[in-house]
Amino acid sequence: MAVSAPTLPAAADDSPPLQSRGVLILTGLSYAFVGLSFSYLDRRYGHFGLEGTLWVMWALFGFGAGALHALKPRGTGGQIQWVIMGSVGGLLAVFPGFLMFNMLRWVCLLMMVVMGARAAVMRTKRDFYFTLIVIFSVSFMAGTHGNADWTLWIYLGPAWAFGALALAWEHAAGNPVSRWIKLWMTGGFLSTALLLTALLFLFMPRPSTLGFGFLPPGTDTPGIFTTPAGGGNQDGGQGGGNGAGGNDSAGAPDASGQPQPGGTLERWQGMLKEMRSSLKDASIPQWQRNALGAVLGASEWVLSALGDEPGRGAKGPKNSDTDPTIQVQKFKLTAQQLFDWLMALLLALVLCLLGYWLWRRRYRVGMVITLSMARLLARRYPLRSMQLSAWSLKWCLRTHGHHMLAGQSIREYVISASEMPPLAKKWLRHAMEDYCAVRFGGAPATYVRANRMRESVWGAYEVSSGLMPELSK
Structure with a gap:
């Protein structure tokens, strides 16, 4: 009897997936600032504004798509965008990029363009680490370039800071650490890095560009x-x-x-x-x-x-x-200048507090905005209105700390919300049934269904938030 050769299992991806979209956002910011520093080296040609805008848009398209699809399974989003952006970026890197730069800068340009396009399908930690390697390598090239001076650090400084924050965010995403501890640890990390940078700047030798000390002269x-030793130097x-x-x-x-x-x-x-x-x-x-x-x-x-x-x-x-x-x-400083500085600091403090307040209530604010848009679209575009109400339904549950698990359907998501009041959970089920009937059952999307779904989600939010305490029991 013939013995068939054993079949080997397909090699699985051993790199763990990313667990937060914030990693993609911070990496994209670091990428954008490195791209600005790359173009800043050629500022004397008068095209820095155009090139900088192109780098920011390239980062927005690549890392923005990556942030949208980061928590999805591999191969479920961003593939077409990666192919299109990679093809277009590769052609631009060959012509006119190959004619504009020397070999070192052209290799850096090619890596940056490819990694910006590759960000649309970034899912794993391996992709994240490789992207940071490219970002920091190009930043080293920019910092040691002959056209670089101390003014370049207005772009390289934020690039390195956002890269460090991305590493810290990725490390903290998989650990059960409170938000405030993560904030204090990140602040301590950045403070230590800033202190070490200042000490290196004070005591280590450096070239005339105020850059790195290992470059001649x-x-x-x-x-x-630093004082030269002896009188013969x-x-x-x-x-x-x-x-x-x-x-x-x-x-x-x-x-x-x-x-x-x-x-x-x-x-x-x-x-x-x-x-x-x-x-x-x-x-x-x-x-x-x-x-x-x-x-x-x-x-x-x-x-x-x-x-x-x-x-x-x-x-x-x-x-x-x-x-x-x-x-x-x-x-x-005159009294008016001092007053202006104090007002600027006060305004910055108010903006920070406002941003923190909005961040803490981001799901609630997003739910109110989407439900308002759903009400406007219900008559002419009932299907779009129901889709917005479905987003609001998810955000309504997120406001109460109920997160959606990977691969979980909207029906399973609503049924598993055991911490919601009974009446709110009943209304969420009504909204979910209307949506599933249209989305998966083939029922027509009508104004009545769209409006009923929106009112069910809003009523569930009011009950669960304590706006109607007589109904929350």
């Missing part, structure tokens, strides 16, 4: 508190002073190799002066120039206030660039 620009000391915007009177070593008094403050002021000279570039967007100028002005005001204290000022001739008194007068 990194040792020619020492950190703020005078060239390196002078290079450090010039790289930070200072000179011998700005804390550089003298002929004996000893630092002069007041070097720390003078080095900071020289560095800020050098950074301000970069803002004269006319290719920098005006909003970015204004924002960075305001930050530099505040930093200079703080340094000038510190230098005005007794015993803190530097010795030497007084002029408009080194005299702390003149600096204080130049950057002194």
Whole structure:
């Protein structure tokens, strides 16, 4: 008797699926900022606005579709969009992308375009990690490019912050940790990263672009508190002073190799002066120039206030660039400016509180909006009205903490809501029966059914929310 060869089972995907759409949203924001930094390198050609808009739209289409289909099974959504975006992006990367950039930047462009299109079908952690590898690799290229300077970090900084938040969000999504603990842990993580960045900026050598310290001539620009050892390294000391915007009177070593008094403050002021000279570039967007100028002005005001204290000022001739008194007068805040700053902070606080309030009530607000739209569409478009009411039905249950399980039908979802009041659950079942009769039973969608379904969902919400306490028992 012939023995048939055993059949091997198909290889299963061993990568666990993503458990939150927030991971896709944060990764998309990081991707968009890296795309902006990629285009910012060619800002002098005058096409930064157009290229930046294209990167943002590409991120919106790719990661937006990925967020919509993230919790669905593989192969159930985004496949067609991935094929279309991948084909179009590949053609654009070949022409004219291959003619516009050198080989390194063209490879980065190709990876970014492909990963933006691939985001439409991102489902697993493997896809997420690979996307972050591409994002950070391209950001390293942008930060070490010859056209990069310190103004590039207005895009790379948020890109790295959103990437770190995406990693933290993905890790916390599978752990039973409260929302407030996740918030405190994320804030502590970002604070630690910011502190380490500041320490590296102060003590590690860095090139004249204020970027990374491992690039030549990194040792020619020492950190703020770094002093060349010995008297024979005078060239390196002078290079450090010039790289930070200072000179011998700005804390550089003298002929004996000893630092002069007041070097720390003078080095900071020289560095800020050098950074301000970069803002004269006319290719920098005006909003970015204004924002960075305001930050530099505040930093200079703080340094000038510190230098005005007794015993803190530097010795030497007084002029408009080194005299702390003149600096204080130049950057002194008026009462109107102080009032504007306080009002801006108050407005930001109010907006944050409003955003938090809306986030806590997002399902309730969405349900009210969709039911209002369902009422407007009930007469002319009853099927669309019933679909909106079905979304509202799900959000009504979400407001009470009843989440829909993967693969669960709307009938099973409503029946399993044991925490709802009996009358509210009865009305939700009526709404569910009307929807299933049209959606799966072939019954016609009419104005009567659409209006009855909408009223049933709204009545169930009022009963379950305590708006009608006499009916909630």
